[in-house]
Each structure stands twice: as structure tokens, then as C-alpha cells.
Amino acid sequence: MAEDTTTTESAPDEASDDVEEVERDEMREQILGQLVEAMGDAVVGSHIDPGRDLWVRVSSGAWGEAAEVVRHRMGCKYFGYLSAIDWLPSPFGRSMDSEVDIALGTAESADGDDGDSSGDGMQHGVAGGESRFQMLARVANVSEQGNQWGITLKADVPDDDMRMPTWTQVFAGADWHERECWEMFGIEFVGHPGLRHMYLPSGFEGNPLRKDFPLVARMVKPWPGIVDVEAMPELDEPAGDSPDSSPESGSES
Numbered sequence: 001m002a003e004d005t006t007t008t009e010s011a012p013d014e015a016s017d018d019v020e021e022v023e024r025d026e027m028r029e030q031i032l033g034q035l036v037e038a039m040g041d042a043v044v045g046s047h048i049d050p051g052r053d054l055w056v057r058v059s060s061g062a063w064g065e066a067a068e069v070v071r072h073r074m075g076c077k078y079f080g081y082l083s084a085i086d087w088l089p090s091p092f093g094r095s096m097d098s099e100v101d102i103a104l105g106t107a108e109s110a111d112g113d114d115g116d117s118s119g120d121g122m123q124h125g126v127a128g129g130e131s132r133f134q135m136l137a138r139v140a141n142v143s144e145q146g147n148q149w150g151i152t153l154k155a156d157v158p159d160d161d162m163r164m165p166t167w168t169q170v171f172a173g174a175d176w177h178e179r180e181c182w183e184m185f186g187i188e189f190v191g192h193p194g195l196r197h198m199y200l201p202s203g204f205e206g207n208p209l210r211k212d213f214p215l216v217a218r219m220v221k222p223w224p225g226i227v228d229v230e231a232m233p234e235l236d237e238p239a240g241d242s243p244d245s246s247p248e249s250g251s252e253s
Contacts (some may be wrong), residue, residue: 064165
């Protein structure tokens with residue numbers, strides 16, 4: 001059953017004044033209910049931001065099924081994007097003050113702010129998570145006039161088996177998105193028609209969007225924005241702009 005769902009409960013008439021009413025979004029609650037009805041226990045987490053958006057996390061094995069359900073049963077024929085995220089705090093920080101960055105990241109994770117934490121410095125955002133890597137995809141139903149809506153789907157990528165079902169048989173536009181994920185994160189998409197490099201040379205080793213991938217360019221030359229910028233030299237004011245040179249400041253004749 002879905003977890004972490006934002007819902008609204010109407011307080012009874014006799015409720016005390018200190019009971020805070022929770023905002024509801026009945027439309028997105030119904031959408032979530034349809035997905036849960038179709039996928040059952042494969043829906044492992046969810047979050048509703050009333051009036052704005054819906055996030056749903058499905059199990060890794062149900063990632064391919066989720067594409068089928070949202071398109072063919074729920075009418076989400078518009079494919080926005082597909083990508084991945086690495087929740088690991090960067091071991092390099094910002095190069096020049098990495099120890100500070102790592103300490104801050106660990107402290108924020110311990111506080112539990114802005115999402116669930118796995119206990120090892122990783123935060124997974126809304127709808128939770130249990131793995132370092134997660135898939136993200138955005139689809140929308142734009143066919144219902146005046147009642148268009150979208151949904152963001154998430155799924156954990158198993159740490160010991162970084163293979164996920166392809167979405168290309170359901171959304172043709174996922175082709176290049178999955179190629180980019182494979183190239184940048186090292187996630188293999190089972191059933192994809194042709195995983196090959198898009199940006200990097202064929203012999204390139206490593207996955208640049210992984211947090212533990214060393215960006216040598218940042219080590220050789222400090223990244224812009226993390227170094228102190230030298231102040232601009234002050235320009236001498238023109239003689240005519242001096243406060244004492246105004247006509248009103250001259251001596252009386």
C-alpha cells in the first residue's frame with residue numbers, strides 16, 4: 001500500500017481549536033488510488049503536494065509495468081523525461097572545502113529534513129527510497145480538457161544489479177533518455193534497442209554523473225564560484241562629478 005501520502009482530514013464539529021486541518025487534493029488522491037488498484041503492493045511510496053503534483057515510488061521489478069499502467073490504463077500519453085539520480089553525498093565535496101560539505105550533508109541527513117534518509121548520509125526526497133540510485137520519470141495526461149495532470153514516478157535501482165526494464169516499448173521518446181542514463185550512471189536498460197554512447201568517446205571509462213566519479217578538471221583548475229573573487233579596483237571619480245564641484249558649492253562672486 002502506498003506510504004507517505006499527503007491527505008486531508010476534516011475535523012469534527014466538536015474538535016478543539018488546536019486541531020490543524022490538513023489540505024487535501026481529491027483529484028490526485030483518486031489518481032493514486034487508481035495506480036494502487038492497478039499495481040497493488042508494487043506501489044511502495046507516494047507523496048501528494050496538494051494542488052501541485054503527485055510522486056509515486058514503485059518497486060524495482062515493477063518499473064516496466066508502471067509505464068504500461070500510466071499510459072494504457074490512466075491515459076498518460078505525454079512523456080516528459082526519464083533520468084536517474086545518485087543520492088550519495090559527493091566524497092569530493094566542492095574540492096576546496098570537501099570536509100565542510102560532507103559534514104553539512106551528514107548533519108542535514110541526520111535531521112531528516114526534506115525527505116527520508118537511509119542513515120548513511122543519503123536523502124531520497126519525497127516518496128522515500130532505499131538505494132543509492134533511483135530512476136525518475138515524468139508523464140502526463142493532457143487529453144482531458146480542463147483536467148490535465150502529471151505524475152512523477154520513482155523506483156530504486158538495486159545496488160547489486162543495476163539493470164532496469166526499458167520504457168522504449170511504451171514511450172518511444174525514452175530511447176535517448178535511457179542511453180544517457182546508461183552512459184552517465186551505468187544503469188543498463190533490459191530490452192533497449194541499442195545502448196551506445198551519445199556524448200562520450202566509445203572507449204571512455206567510468207560514468208561522469210556518479211557522485212564518486214573524480215572530475216579531474218576541478219582538481220586542476222578550481223571550479224568557478226568556490227574561490228574568492230578579487231574585488232574590482234575602485235575607479236577615481238571624474239573631477240566634474242565631485243560633490244564640491246557643483247555650481248551651488250562655488251564661492252560667491
